Amino acid sequence: MSFNALGLSEALLKAISKKGYTSPSPIQQKAIPPILEGKDVLASAQTGTGKTAGFTLPLLHILSENSQERRRAIRALILTPTRELAAQVYANVKEYSEFLDLRSTVIFGGVNQKPQVATIRQGVDVLVATPGRLLDLQNQGLLSLKHVEILVLDEADRMLDMGFLRDIERIMKLMPTKRQNLMFSATFSKDIRKLANGILNHPVRVEATPENTTVEAISQKVYRVAKGLKTDLIIKLISDDNWKQVLVFTRTKHGANKLCKKMVSAGITAAAIHGNKSQGARTKALAGFKSGSVRVLVATDIAARGLDIPLLPHVINFELPNISEDYVHRIGRTGRAGASGQAISLVSADETTFLRDIEKLVGMKIPVEIVEGFEPDPNASTVPIKPGQNRSQRPRNNNKSSSSNRKRDNSKKRPSRQTTRTSSDRRH
Known part of the structure; x- marks a missing residue:
């Protein structure tokens, strides 16, 4: 199969060709058609399977085909768990939208917010963001999500692992209830299915590889x-x-x-x-x-x-x-x-x-x-x-315990999937 068969615009096919791609990956073949049809999608795909293009290409197609006459507003929001992933997703958005009249930007914590705010004020169609910085700027009245048409949760399982559930719930309330939702996750765990049930509307479920399998190579x-x-x-x-x-x-x-x-x-x-x-x-x-x-x-x-x-x-x-x-x-x-x-x-x-x-x-x-x-x-x-315990705090096989083993362990545990996230991603 070629990208031409997926129904993408000429401008997107030109950008794809410029990057040297000719054939879509399995996740792209499965995810792009239902997204173009406007359906919600729950996709399971490991990093490295081409999943970013799997949602970026149809998202850009939809936005460009349904251009708005009003002043540019955030029409698509892509949420990612980490700064590095946000930057990489944004780079993909920029590359694929090269021949489209669409503007995009990325925001995340750990850096000065002023340049990010300045770009948003000029008007953007696609916003790539980490949850903490997004809520920081929204709470300051520096951005609005009232016109979001498409929401993407990328690496949703990692967002739950990192304790972003409450932030995600808060962000949901800031957007129109009528919108298209896309969720990409490495696994379809119980927590992911629960999150999907609360966000997605009759989603099409697609998988690039069997759940939790490793790459054969x-x-x-x-x-x-x-x-x-x-x-x-x-x-x-x-x-x-x-x-x-x-x-x-x-x-x-x-x-x-x-x-x-x-x-x-x-x-x-x-x-x-x-x-x-x-x-x-x-x-x-x-x-x-x-x-x-x-x-x-x-x-x-x-x-x-x-x-x-x-x-x-x-x-x-x-x-x-x-x-x-x-x-x-x-x-x-x-x-x-x-x-x-x-x-x-x-x-x-x-x-x-x-x-x-x-x-x-x-x-x-x-x-x-x-x-x-x-x-x-x-x-x-x-x-x-x-977590946080050193070797001297553990008993050896001869059952002799160190006195330090009796000390109270005040180390931090790995955050649970229900942990509230309040900072602007500064720890990650």
């Missing part, structure tokens, strides 16, 4: 290793094989910074990307990684969600995520657009439960290797470490 491997030897092992793997572009995941911001410093000390160019980094630092790190001046990008899950890094060859889980679905999101950064990729996980004793849950989710036993000199500790506890 990705080679997965586990290295069993003692927790204290993980840093030395990851440096050895990257150095010995001379890997040039590696995305590494850690659970915490502190862990990302610490690992990044160790790599730099070992002569490996590396940069960290997480919520405590300024937007300028994050943009610079990502640009360096894409250009090749930075070999290793160390990231937390939230900061890395939605990153568009073409032909990324290697993803390493320095620590396994305690949410199994996050493993699928992480390794989905590689093996994209038909290219092969490698996903490696460094697994210590306390991550055994996480590994078992991940294998159950992906439906396969991941091959295990042990590198000589980096063997796992046979006496280490297999009790999963809690």
Whole structure:
């Protein structure tokens, strides 16, 4: 099938051709026709399947075919969970609307709002936004959503994970009840279905791949290793094989910074990307990684969600995520657009439960290797470490407990899907 068969305008086909695309991806083939028909759509698609064009192209077609004579107002709102994803979606909107008389902009927290406000005041048709900054500007009376015709929730599952549910509910009340709604999510979880039931009107449900499956082109491997030897092992793997572009995941911001410093000390160019980094630092790190001046990008899950890094060859889980679905999101950064990729996980004793849950989710036993000199500790506890807890706070297998294990754990837990979000995305 070619893009010509989907019913898109000549201006959009010209923009698509300019980007070098000839055939739509499966999610584009399935999502674009019902969207063009004005139907609500609930789509399941992993990052890297072409989902952004799956909603951007028909959205732009609809807006251009139904131009308004009134002063430009926000007619389409695309909500994303992170700044990086918002910037990338906006870049796609700009590219595909090059030959259309439509204006667009992006707003997110962590940067000065004045330039964003100035652009909105000039009039925009399409607004890409993160929930926090959107509500900040709306509360200040600096934008209106009264004329929104199309709403897109991109990576809706991650928005729930990050605690944006209340913000989404507030945003819903600011728009006309009569509008077209599009929801894209990596999974059709119970919470996503519940959210969809409250927003979508008789939606068409489409899926690019079976729910929660991993890309076949990705080679997965586990290295069993003692927790204290993980840093030395990851440096050895990257150095010995001379890997040039590696995305590494850690659970915490502190862990990302610490690992990044160790790599730099070992002569490996590396940069960290997480919520405590300024937007300028994050943009610079990502640009360096894409250009090749930075070999290793160390990231937390939230900061890395939605990153568009073409032909990324290697993803390493320095620590396994305690949410199994996050493993699928992480390794989905590689093996994209038909290219092969490698996903490696460094697994210590306390991550055994996480590994078992991940294998159950992906439906396969991941091959295990042990590198000589980096063997796992046979006496280490297999009790999963809690968020914010260090090794001394966990009992070992001999049932001897450290006195610190009795101390009250005041660490923050991963936000639940019901957590209220009030800040303007500054943490992400």
